[in-house]
Amino acid sequence: MAEKRDYYDVLGVNKNASAAELKEAYKRLAKKFHPDVSKEPHAEEKFKEANEAYSVLSDAEKKANYDRFGFAGPGGAGFGGAGFGGFQGADFDFDSLFGNLGGFGFGDLFGEAFGGGRRRPRGPVQGDPIKVEVSLSFEEAAFGATKEIEVERHEACEACGGSGSKGGERTACGKCRGSGMVQHVQRTAFGLFSTTSPCHACQGKGSVARDVCLKCRGHGKVNAVRKIQVKVPPGVWTGNHLRLTSEGNAGERGGRPGDLFVVLFVEPHDVFRRDGADVYCKVPLGFAEAALGAEIEVPTLEGRARLKVPPGTQTGTVFRLKGKGVKELDSNRFGDEYVKVFVKVPEKLGKEERELLERLAELDGKNLRDDSLLGKFKRKFGG
Numbered sequence: 001m002a003e004k005r006d007y008y009d010v011l012g013v014n015k016n017a018s019a020a021e022l023k024e025a026y027k028r029l030a031k032k033f034h035p036d037v038s039k040e041p042h043a044e045e046k047f048k049e050a051n052e053a054y055s056v057l058s059d060a061e062k063k064a065n066y067d068r069f070g071f072a073g074p075g076g077a078g079f080g081g082a083g084f085g086g087f088q089g090a091d092f093d094f095d096s097l098f099g100n101l102g103g104f105g106f107g108d109l110f111g112e113a114f115g116g117g118r119r120r121p122r123g124p125v126q127g128d129p130i131k132v133e134v135s136l137s138f139e140e141a142a143f144g145a146t147k148e149i150e151v152e153r154h155e156a157c158e159a160c161g162g163s164g165s166k167g168g169e170r171t172a173c174g175k176c177r178g179s180g181m182v183q184h185v186q187r188t189a190f191g192l193f194s195t196t197s198p199c200h201a202c203q204g205k206g207s208v209a210r211d212v213c214l215k216c217r218g219h220g221k222v223n224a225v226r227k228i229q230v231k232v233p234p235g236v237w238t239g240n241h242l243r244l245t246s247e248g249n250a251g252e253r254g255g256r257p258g259d260l261f262v263v264l265f266v267e268p269h270d271v272f273r274r275d276g277a278d279v280y281c282k283v284p285l286g287f288a289e290a291a292l293g294a295e296i297e298v299p300t301l302e303g304r305a306r307l308k309v310p311p312g313t314q315t316g317t318v319f320r321l322k323g324k325g326v327k328e329l330d331s332n333r334f335g336d337e338y339v340k341v342f343v344k345v346p347e348k349l350g351k352e353e354r355e356l357l358e359r360l361a362e363l364d365g366k367n368l369r370d371d372s373l374l375g376k377f378k379r380k381f382g383g
């Protein structure tokens with residue numbers, strides 16, 4: 001058997017290569033030298049060589065041993081024996097490894113096998129975010145408001161400073177020997193795979209309370225209900241959300257709390273409808289007012305305003321009140337108000353009104369139809 005090559009040389013990486021670089025290098029070689037497809041000379045040997053190098057360098061403990069002792073290993077046991085190699089057997093399944101048979105691809109295999117190692121279970125972890133919905137009146141959305149909301153969240157226990165232990169003292173977890181992770185070795189068709197997962201005994205913390213805090217029962221966190229003031233800016237609308245930094249659930253191992261998201265819902269209004277920064281309303285007009293023109297009172301978000309309606313205004317005419325809408329969310333501009341008038345026909349008439357209208361009808365209604373509608377019929381049919 002030829003002299004063994006250095007594992008780093010085999011993979012073509014330097015000693016400081018990251019886990020991702022090692023994996024990338026290995027994947028490239030595995031594809032190039034796979035004995036089932038490769039036309040390269042000595043493909044099988046090279047494939048095994050790459051496989052062995054990667055199986056050692058991808059394992060923190062074996063890598064450390066290799067870096068210190070070389071091939072001999074600490075007890076002279078050596079590497080690359082039957083225990084490690086995997087892939088040397090005749091029964092591995094090329095399609096499963098590289099292809100997509102049954103949805104089981106290369107990426108899945110490695111994601112599962114090495115994904116656990118990529119997380120840093122002992123570093124700080126930010127807390128979970130919280131989402132709260134808040135209803136606003138139409139006016140609150142238009143002008144802005146301060147709302148008080150109630151939030152249920154996990155907070156670090158004050159009694160033990162979040163440590164879960166009276167006096168804050170913790171000792172290394174016996175189950176995982178303080179690492180927070182436990183290792184499982186799995187034998188598969190492709191060889192041995194080592195996976196790690198958080199330790200159940202200490203929830204991945206690596207340590208347990210020396211003297212369990214009675215207030216949080218060792219969790220380091222307590223449930224709390226807080227009232228929080230939320231400042232809603234003018235111009236918001238349904239679906240907009242506000243983000244309150246670090247007002248969510250407490251983090252782990254010194255990580256900051258998650259954020260609080262306040263999702264807004266704007267209630268409809270009796271008079272106004274809104275589209276962006278513009279508001280819309282409908283206002284009735286007497287038909288004498290419509291015919292003669294008038295100055296009428298109309299509602300606006302800030303109270304009443306006067307609107308001049310010219311003589312001969314038809315039902316459905318829209319008037320614009322500039323700047324009477326809502327402030328735009330991200331600027332200092334205001335939208336407009338659009339007033340749509342409709343001519344209202346009276347349903348009950350007093351005596352005087354009736355007489356005046358009868359007189360008007362004689363002058364007005366017949367002329368109207370003679371001139372337009374019926375006139376055309378007369379010409380057409382000779383009536």
Ligand SMILES: [Zn+2]
Nearest residue numbers: 173176199202
């Ligand atoms: Zn543990």
Ligand SMILES: [Zn+2]
Nearest residue numbers: 157160213216
């Ligand atoms: Zn506590």
